[in-house]
Amino acid sequence: MAERRHLSLRHLTWICLVAVSLVFLAVSAASIIGRSTVARSVHELSGHVFSVQNDVEALRRAYTDQETGQRGFMLTGNPVSLQPYLAGADATGPLIAGLGADFAGDERGRWLVDSVASAAAIWRSTAAEPQIAARKAGPLASDELARMALQGKQIFDDLRGHLRELAGYSNDMAQAQLQRINAAQRTANVIQGVGVAVLAVVVVIALVTVRRRLSRPVDELLEEVKAVADGDYDQPIHPTGPRETAELARAVEQMRLSLRASTDRLVDSELRDEQARIAADLHDRVIQRVFGLGLGLTSAAARRNLDLEGFIDETDAIIHDLRLVVFNLHHAISVPTRSTRMRSAIIDVVEGSVAALGFTPALQFEGPIDGANVRPEAHAAALAVVRESLSNVARHAQATAASVNVTITSADFRITVRDNGIGVSGGDTMGNGRRNIETRAENLGGSATIHNTSPGAGAVVEWAVPLDPG
Structure with missing residues (x-):
């Protein structure tokens, strides 16, 4: 059977460190990507959507100024009253152009800007400019002024409706962007939370692996070595754990086997000496004395006509057994085995x-x-x-x-x-x-x-x- 391969302590340490590091890097990368998504969405909101909202609001004020200046001039005939109208007219052109550029890739937004520009052109051509020209020509009757004011208001209300639609669309853009930011933020938080949980699991697995592959084998090795040190030479030392502890266990096992063999040889030598002494004592003293006892019983039986055959047979059996013991002792001494x-x-x-x-x-x-x-x-x-x-x-x-x-x-x-x-x-x-x-x-x-x-x-x-x- 092939010997089981053991990881070295260095390899085990590197595996745990690399696993924890890879998970940590993955968590960090996911967190960075999530935060970058949030940052891009915030930049889009602040750099584009808010700019569109500001331009829409400026365009609404410019048209409102024009309408206010036009109505003021119609009422007073004072050229100073036309200043808001003229200033608003100068501002609307760049604002329309800027919004058109902002909505270059947005068909709905571009259509709303075009509808505002068209409604404004209709108001100027059919109401504002003809009425200003008529007022410049001279005073107008009150009923004529009232008719012109009503006509201008109705046409401008249509322009105001288009402006509200454009403002509402820009607000929807801002709301949608805020929702994207919130979604990106939540995703980033979830990714970070899951990453932290995975990192914690990997750390726990690494700790359990270290405990199973290092701490437990070392504890078992210490117990086995302690048992051998306490005199239990039959306790085997098992090579477990990392390569270093396995090699140490093999060295201690070899030492244990050598120590047990040396102890066995020493005890066997002492035992053979003791067996030799016992064999000599049995042969020289016990067997001779029992043999003499048997002779005495035989002699007594012959002299006194006693029935001692049973005792004599038992004595012979004892002598036979003793000789067998002596033979076995000598055999054990001459042929020592494991x-x-x-x-x-x-x-x-x-x-x-x-x-x-x-x-x-x-x-x-x-x-x-x-x-x-x-x-x-x-x-x-x-x-x-x-x-x-x-x-x-x-x-x-x-x-x-x-x-x-x-x-x-x-x-x-x-x-x-x-x-x-x-x-x-x-x-x-x-x-x-x-x-x-x-x-x-x-x-x-x-x-x-x-x-x-x-x-x-x-x-x-x-x-x-x-x-x-x-």
Whole structure:
């Protein structure tokens, strides 16, 4: 299986920084575009629409001045009264031309300006100029003045209506531009708000990523290293997190394996020395004394005609067993293996569970326990399986008896733990301890099952892993 690739801390940092920076730049660009749109709309309003409104208002005043000057001259005949008329006439020409240019691309606006100019020309040609000429010729009768005034007013009212339409259109232009400005402002605000929200989400994602990819692996590494430092040499160090922490974890794992191997060699050496001493004591003292006891029993039976055959047979069996123990001790000393501590370690685990269980489990070994090619990982896993199985019995089974059977075959290494408790139900067969039992087997290429022997007759844990082919 290919080794999992780890991002380096530098790459992780750069990815987070680039992501936050890109989102920030996008938000800033969107905000700038929105503000620029608002600025252009405001400039359009102030530079064009307001100018059109001012010119329309100036044109209305110019025509009003003309009409006022014309009526004043008709009433008084004084040439001074014609000054507003003449001044208004001079102003209307440039204003009409300017408005025509302002509405060059606006068909409706240009039509309104043309209609004002046409209405003004009709008023001047049919009312204002003929009446001024008639008044300059001499005084007019009152009924004639009244007729001319009424005629001029009716024609000028039509011009005034066109001026109102033009003013209303310019006001509509201003209102439409204000609405565009408001819409652009709202859009800019929405874009900015969404951008800030997206930026916040990206920052949160970056923080979660840093926590998941850096902080959590570092915390887990510290816990595993602390466990090893406290003496749990079977605790593996997993290479997780950025490349730097993964490399550090691999280095610590190598150190742990070396330390465990050195410790095993030291303990095995001490154990072989102790086995040699025990073998010598058994051979030189215990076996000889038991052998002498057997001879004494045989002699006593012969002299006193006693039936001591049973005792003598038992003595011979004891001598046989002791010699077998001595042979096994010498064999363990002469052929040390990686599993030299297996038997004693399992015994320690079983004896250590007595206080919690309230009884002593039966323990049986089958096969060359101290001579098989059991991998160090399987060795550690086996101790954990026995410990967790007995712990489950103590906590859940309500058992009064249990047994542990450790078997070495030609192909695999098996552990079977039985109890006479209440068994397991479908809801609790996958607790943490039991799940660990299955996981430890699967990680080593083996299998594990946890089931009831029969209803109300207790549970059995069957755990098996293959031996090291080397």
